[in-house]
Amino acid sequence: MKACVVAVGSELLTPFRVDTNSLVITEKLNAIGCEVRLKAVVGDDAHELASVLETALGFADLVVCTGGLGPTQDDITRDTVARVLEMPLVLDETIEERLRQRFARRGLTMAEINRRQAMVPLGAIALENLNGTAPGLWIDRGDVAVLLLPGPPREMGPILDHVVTEYLAPKAGGTRLFRRVLKITGRTESDVDATAQPVYTRWLTRTVPISTTILASLGQIELHLTAASSAEDEARVGLDEAVRELQAALGTSVYSSDGSALEDVVGHLLRGRGLTVAAAESCTGGLLTSRLTDVPGSSAYVERAAVCYSNRSKVELLGVSESVLDAHGAVSEPVALAMAAGIRAAAGADVGIGVTGIAGPGGGTPEKPVGTVAIAVVTPWEEKVLVFWFPGSRDQVKGQATQAALNMVRLLLQKAQRGVAKRP
Amino acid sequence: MKACVVAVGSELLTPFRVDTNSLVITEKLNAIGCEVRLKAVVGDDAHELASVLETALGFADLVVCTGGLGPTQDDITRDTVARVLEMPLVLDETIEERLRQRFARRGLTMAEINRRQAMVPLGAIALENLNGTAPGLWIDRGDVAVLLLPGPPREMGPILDHVVTEYLAPKAGGTRLFRRVLKITGRTESDVDATAQPVYTRWLTRTVPISTTILASLGQIELHLTAASSAEDEARVGLDEAVRELQAALGTSVYSSDGSALEDVVGHLLRGRGLTVAAAESCTGGLLTSRLTDVPGSSAYVERAAVCYSNRSKVELLGVSESVLDAHGAVSEPVALAMAAGIRAAAGADVGIGVTGIAGPGGGTPEKPVGTVAIAVVTPWEEKVLVFWFPGSRDQVKGQATQAALNMVRLLLQKAQRGVAKRP
Numbered sequence: 001m002k003a004c005v006v007a008v009g010s011e012l013l014t015p016f017r018v019d020t021n022s023l024v025i026t027e028k029l030n031a032i033g034c035e036v037r038l039k040a041v042v043g044d045d046a047h048e049l050a051s052v053l054e055t056a057l058g059f060a061d062l063v064v065c066t067g068g069l070g071p072t073q074d075d076i077t078r079d080t081v082a083r084v085l086e087m088p089l090v091l092d093e094t095i096e097e098r099l100r101q102r103f104a105r106r107g108l109t110m111a112e113i114n115r116r117q118a119m120v121p122l123g124a125i126a127l128e129n130l131n132g133t134a135p136g137l138w139i140d141r142g143d144v145a146v147l148l149l150p151g152p153p154r155e156m157g158p159i160l161d162h163v164v165t166e167y168l169a170p171k172a173g174g175t176r177l178f179r180r181v182l183k184i185t186g187r188t189e190s191d192v193d194a195t196a197q198p199v200y201t202r203w204l205t206r207t208v209p210i211s212t213t214i215l216a217s218l219g220q221i222e223l224h225l226t227a228a229s230s231a232e233d234e235a236r237v238g239l240d241e242a243v244r245e246l247q248a249a250l251g252t253s254v255y256s257s258d259g260s261a262l263e264d265v266v267g268h269l270l271r272g273r274g275l276t277v278a279a280a281e282s283c284t285g286g287l288l289t290s291r292l293t294d295v296p297g298s299s300a301y302v303e304r305a306a307v308c309y310s311n312r313s314k315v316e317l318l319g320v321s322e323s324v325l326d327a328h329g330a331v332s333e334p335v336a337l338a339m340a341a342g343i344r345a346a347a348g349a350d351v352g353i354g355v356t357g358i359a360g361p362g363g364g365t366p367e368k369p370v371g372t373v374a375i376a377v378v379t380p381w382e383e384k385v386l387v388f389w390f391p392g393s394r395d396q397v398k399g400q401a402t403q404a405a406l407n408m409v410r411l412l413l414q415k416a417q418r419g420v421a422k423r424p
Numbered sequence: 425m426k427a428c429v430v431a432v433g434s435e436l437l438t439p440f441r442v443d444t445n446s447l448v449i450t451e452k453l454n455a456i457g458c459e460v461r462l463k464a465v466v467g468d469d470a471h472e473l474a475s476v477l478e479t480a481l482g483f484a485d486l487v488v489c490t491g492g493l494g495p496t497q498d499d500i501t502r503d504t505v506a507r508v509l510e511m512p513l514v515l516d517e518t519i520e521e522r523l524r525q526r527f528a529r530r531g532l533t534m535a536e537i538n539r540r541q542a543m544v545p546l547g548a549i550a551l552e553n554l555n556g557t558a559p560g561l562w563i564d565r566g567d568v569a570v571l572l573l574p575g576p577p578r579e580m581g582p583i584l585d586h587v588v589t590e591y592l593a594p595k596a597g598g599t600r601l602f603r604r605v606l607k608i609t610g611r612t613e614s615d616v617d618a619t620a621q622p623v624y625t626r627w628l629t630r631t632v633p634i635s636t637t638i639l640a641s642l643g644q645i646e647l648h649l650t651a652a653s654s655a656e657d658e659a660r661v662g663l664d665e666a667v668r669e670l671q672a673a674l675g676t677s678v679y680s681s682d683g684s685a686l687e688d689v690v691g692h693l694l695r696g697r698g699l700t701v702a703a704a705e706s707c708t709g710g711l712l713t714s715r716l717t718d719v720p721g722s723s724a725y726v727e728r729a730a731v732c733y734s735n736r737s738k739v740e741l742l743g744v745s746e747s748v749l750d751a752h753g754a755v756s757e758p759v760a761l762a763m764a765a766g767i768r769a770a771a772g773a774d775v776g777i778g779v780t781g782i783a784g785p786g787g788g789t790p791e792k793p794v795g796t797v798a799i800a801v802v803t804p805w806e807e808k809v810l811v812f813w814f815p816g817s818r819d820q821v822k823g824q825a826t827q828a829a830l831n832m833v834r835l836l837l838q839k840a841q842r843g844v845a846k847r848p
Contacts, residue, residue, distance in 0.1 A: 011639045011648060013460045014603075015451035018442045027439035036437045037472055039465040044637075048461055048483055055479040059472055072617055072638070111614060131815065152641070154816060215440050224440055279731075285717025286710030289731045293709030296785050296818055298733075304741065305731035307703075307713045313728035313771065317741075347737065361720050394720055 001034040001172050004056035008068035008077050009151060010043035021066045021149075021156055028160055032169045033176040034062065044074045046083075053084045057144055062168070067151030069134035071114045077148055078119060078137070085139065085146065087121035095126050095135050102133060127162060131155045138163055145171070175228055178235040180243055182223040183256045185407050189216035192250065196223060199245050208238040218396050219403035255410060262406045267295040269413040270351070275379075277409070278347035279305040280318050280339035282330065283357035283373060288402040303347040308339070318342030318354075329368070331356050333385045336374035340385075344378050351413075352378040355405050357388075359397045373401045377408045381416060384408060425458040425596050428480035432492035432501050433575060434467035445490045445573075445580055452584060456593045457600035457652065458486065468498045470507075477508045485568055486592070491575030493558035495538045501572055502543060502561070509563065509570065511545035519550050519559055526557060551586060555579045562587055569595070598654035604663045606647040606670055607680045609831050613640035616674065620647060623669050632662040642820050643827035644686075679834060686830045691719040693837040694775070699803075701833070702771035703729040704742050704763035706754065707781035707797060712826040727771040732763070742766030742778075755780050755792055757809045760800035764809075768802050775837075776802040779829050781812075783821045797825045801832045805840060808832060 005026065007019040019041050026036045037060055042049045049068075056063045068077030082089045096118035103110040117134050120126055127136035129150060136159035137148040147163055149156045184192055193214055200212035200223070213224040225242055229235035243257050255265050270277055279289050289305035292298055306317045311330060314320040320338040328334045336354040344352025357373025364370035369389070376385040386408065390400040429450065431443040443465050450460045461484055466473045473492075480487045492501030506513045520542035527534040541558055544550055551560035553574055560583040561572040571587055573580045608616055617638055624636035624647070632653045639646040649666055653659035667681050679689050694701055703713050713729035716722055730741045735754060738744040744762040752758045760778040768776025781797025788794035793813070800809040810832065814824040 009637075011637050013450065013463065014648065015447045015454065018444065018447065020442065023439045023442065026437065030439065037467060037469070038476065039437065040476075041463040043461060045461070051479055051482060052462065052464075055475055058475055071614060072621075074637070111618065113618075114614070154642075154820065213435075213438065213440055281710070284714070285722075285726070286705070286713035286729055286731065289710030290708070290714050290822070293731070293733065293783075294819055294822075298709075302709070302731075302733045304733060304737035305710055306741075307710065307717070307726075307729035307731070309717065309723050309726045309728060316770075317728065317730075346740075359717075395718060398714070398718075 001062055001168075002037045002060045003029050003034050003062040003064060004038040004040065004060040005036055006049075006052060006056060006063060006065045007039075007041045007151070008044065008049060008065060009041075010074075012041045012067075013043050019066075021151065021153060024153070024157065025064055025066070025160060027179075028164050029062075029168070030177040031179075032164060032172040033174055034168065034172055044068065044076055046076045046080045049076060049080045050084050053081065057084075061143070062145050062147070064147045064149065066149045066156055069117065069148060069150050071111070071116050071133070075116070078116075078121075081139070081146060081148060082121040085121060085141070087123060087139070089119045090122050091115070092118050092120045092126055095120070098128070099133055127159045129155050130158055136163070138167055140167065175230045176232070176235075178227045178229065178232065178239060180225045180239045180257060181259055182225070182243065182246055182250070182254050183260075183262070184221040184223070184250060184253050185219060185255060185262065185403055187221065187250075187253045189214065189221055192221050192223070192253075195249050196246055199249050200225070200242070203238075203242050206238060208234050210238055210242050218390075218392055219400040252411060252414065255407065261294075262403060262410065263291045263295050266292070266406050266409050266413070267298055267301065269410065269417070270301040273413065273417070275350040275413075276301050276303045276347070277351040277353065278303045278343045278349035279353040279355070280343035281305060281307050281355050282309060282314070282339070283359040284355050284398050284401050284405070285309070285359075287398050288353065288355060288405055291402050291406065303349045304343075306343055314339065317346070319345070331358055331368050331372055331374055333374050333376070333387060336376035337378070337383065337385050340376040340378040340383070350380055351409060353405055353409065355401055357397070357401055359394045361394060371397050373397070373404070375401065375405045375408060377405070377412055379412055379416070382412060384412060425486055425592075426461045426484045427453050427458050427486040427488060428462040428464065428484040429460055430473075430476060430480060430487060430489045431463075431465045431575070432468065432473060432489060436465045436491075437467050443490075445575070445577060448577070448581065449488055449490070449584060452588050453592070454601045456588060456596040457598065457654075458592065458596055459601065468492065468500055470500045470504045473500060473504045474508050477505065481508070481568055486571070487568070488571045488573065490573045490580055493541065493572060493574050495535070495540050495557070499540070502540075502545075505563070505570055505572060506545040509545060509565070511547060511563070513543045514546050515539070516542050516544045516550055519544065522552070523557060551583045553579050554582055560587070562591055564591065599652050600654070600656070600659075602651045602653065602656070602659040602663060604649045604667055604681060605683055606649070606667060606674070606678050607684070607686070608645040608647070608674060608677050609643060609679060609686065609827055611645065611674075611677045613638065613645055616645050616647075616677075619673050620670055623673050624649075624666070627662075627666050630662060632658050634662055634666050642814075642816055643824040676835060676838065679831065685718075686827060686834065687715045687719050690716070690830050690834050690837070691722055691725065693834060693841070694725040697837065697841070699774040699837075700725050700727045700771070701775040701777065702727045702767045702773035703777040703779070704767035705729060705731045705779050706733060706738070706763070707783040708779050708822050708825050708829070709733070709783075711822050712777065712779060712829055715826050715830065727773045728767075730767055738763065742770065753792070755782055755796055755798055757798050757800070757811060760798035761802070761807065761809050764800040764802040764807070774804055775833060777829055777833065779825055781821070781825055783818045785818060795821050797821070797828070799825065799829045799832060801829070801836055803836055803840070806836060808836060
């Protein structure tokens with residue numbers, strides 16, 4: 001099966017937005033062996049959308065449109081698709097009633113304009129949208145199928161999943177793509193590539209060939225492994241072995257091979273050992289704790305955190321001594337250690353984290369340029385402090401500092417788990 | 425002038441890559457008044473590329489292609505464009521010589537395959553690539569023009585700049601696009617649209633027409649206004665007036681019209697009045713303070729914050745009384761108020777913020793479902809507490825709660841600025 005993905009919305013034609021829905025759609029379609037051959041972004045112009053739809057229908061069996069299903073006049077997808085497919089639009093009373101009820105539940109009366117969202121091409125299957133007002137639409141004409149999805153990702157996702165399972169997977173059959181992702185931190189892209197290349201090159205020519213893509217962003221590198229096979233077991237076995245070989249080559253810098261984020265891995269390690277954590281953040285301004293608490297159920301192990309921007313708060317809340325601050329400066333190993341130890345003691349937590357640095361753009365000096373960050377982790381059995389220099393803008397420095405801090409916690413916990421650590 | 429941007433390359437049709445070249449191209453084209461009407465990504469398939477090029481030529485004066493100009497058989501852009509435009513391909517000896525010299529400088533002999541890169545459609549202008557082997561190509565046929573650019577951003581950029589200055593700006597003939605963005609929070613999309621539509625519809629037909637796009641995400645709505653004009657002053661005057669009218673219609677829910685984020689606006693208000701702020705966060709887990717400290721220079725007014733996940737930390741750090749916690753539960757107006765007052769007192773700050781809620785996915789009850797968040801703001805002259813219900817996932821609830829908290833601070837500070845507030 002060949003697919004085209006068409007995103008509709010003039011805002012996606014500005015220099016400010018990229019269509020990221022198509023990545024999610026591609027992933028789900030690839031998983032059932034459906035290839036994406038064209039991605040297009042068109043504005044809110046019925047003539048141009050129609051022209052693109054005709055092109056797409058010319059070489060694909062499946063056209064997936066996102067966006068343009070809202071209630072306003074800008075929302076042209078429903079009408080244009082109906083016109084191109086020569087299907088009359090009719091009012092679907094079930095959808096209309098569902099919309100009225102949705103508004104009523106929130107104490108609102110449905111505006112007349114929202115009735116537009118209940119218009120469907122005759123013969124289309126309406127797909128309930130649990131997270132918004134615009135229903136999805138599935139139109140199967142035998143030789144071609146068209147799927148209309150709302151643009152907001154949280155509305156699009158569940159409808160897409162439903163359609164893939166219920167309608168597309170049975171149509172697809174045959175070869176499917178299987179993927180695994182290795183997530184790596186603490187190494188450079190060229191270093192990872194130099195180490196991994198001899199391994200993944202071998203896998204290109206196996207019975208079940210596995211291709212590898214390397215994807216780097218600040219503080220994180222991902223290796224995406226893709227196997228094409230009609231036999232799920234065969235693909236799994238190959239991928240598992242390739243993952244093991246790459247992990248052996250790359251060592252502890254690989255923090256996950258199942259899609260988990262670094263905060264999930266850290267959370268899992270803390271939970272597994274029944275440990276609690278507390279953080280003292282300066283330059284990361286709360287982002288580290290926000291990441292720790294992004295994990296559902298993290299209240300079981302996140303005790304508290306203090307964001308101490310002022311020196312006064314470092315003294316009052318964390319017991320960092322004025323003399324240490326004066327002698328070494330706020331951005332220094334001794335202060336990071338004192339912050340970690342201070343919050344750990346105040347919270348009665350097992351693990352304490354201290355982060356202090358210069359996120360920029362101001363505040364740098366020749367000795368401590370913007371991007372200098374000292375990070376300390378204190379546990380009952382070991383403490384560690386490191387000074388990093390991170391490139392980039394204020395938010396990029398913040399992001400990399402949280403990544404490095406979480407990674408230090410991970411490495412200390414994993415080392416203890418392996419029993420290498422000295423126990424108190 | 426209307427443009428289509430076509431990116432060529434199968435790797436851009438995987439779930440891992442987005443075409444970001446098109447954002448740079450859009451920005452440069454918009455600056456000279458050239459609108460982008462379609463963006464497409466196609467794989468290395470000549471038939472499909474031809475079909476997309478024909479569609480693009482059907483409604484654009486300018487087609488910009490990136491990628492597919494390399495020396496291998498996968499690189500199909502040059503041949504396909506020549507075929508679609510019915511121009512014979514001829515060997516350009518200047519390019520061939522330049523390629524040979526480029527290889528010679530690096531001590532290499534040019535492979536025969538690289539001669540493909542010296543083939544150009546008869547009549548095309550070859551554009552030197554200072555950072556790679558593939559030259560760009562500029563084909564001007566009067567009614568339509570086609571520009572071929574290499575895919576790697578550092579090769580593409582300089583050639584694009586050259587073409588914009590030398591060939592496109594003179595063709596564009598004066599009309600340029602000017603933009604303004606109104607950012608709004610605390611209202612629904614349909615409510616904003618119903619209020620704003622009568623205003624922006626009028627602006628569509630003025631001497632300098634202004635088109636408006638509405639962009640909604642959880643907790644934020646943006647109105648993007650675009651004026652097309654040859655006279656910058658005229659466009660500015662029109663946009664200023666449209667912005668004023670929309671602000672008058674939408675009232676205080678508009679928090680910025682210059683691109684500022686909500687945390688910038690709050691920071692500016694705090695700085696302007698010489699006030700400091702401290703936050704006590706439960707369900708937002710540090711994200712509120714991370715946003716406050718995303719603003720460069722925020723150390724001038726962010727005193728500290730406490731992330732109090734445990735009841736114990738709420739009692740110890742914020743002085744929330746156990747009896748209030750027992751009587752009302754951790755997620756309640758009295759606890760939010762006690763948290764805001766507690767952190768304000770502890771920090772000696774002017775403004776205190778308290779946020780407590782259920783981010784989910786667990787922890788909800790029939791009375792207090794997931795997404796229930798109580799937010800309090802305490803200032804020297806007024807205090808305010810509200811309970812919200814936010815839809816969505818854990819991180820979406822966190823995001824909306826920080827947006828609502830920042831907005832409450834903004835509204836209190838702006839009200840005080842207008843002198844409406846009772847002073848102590």
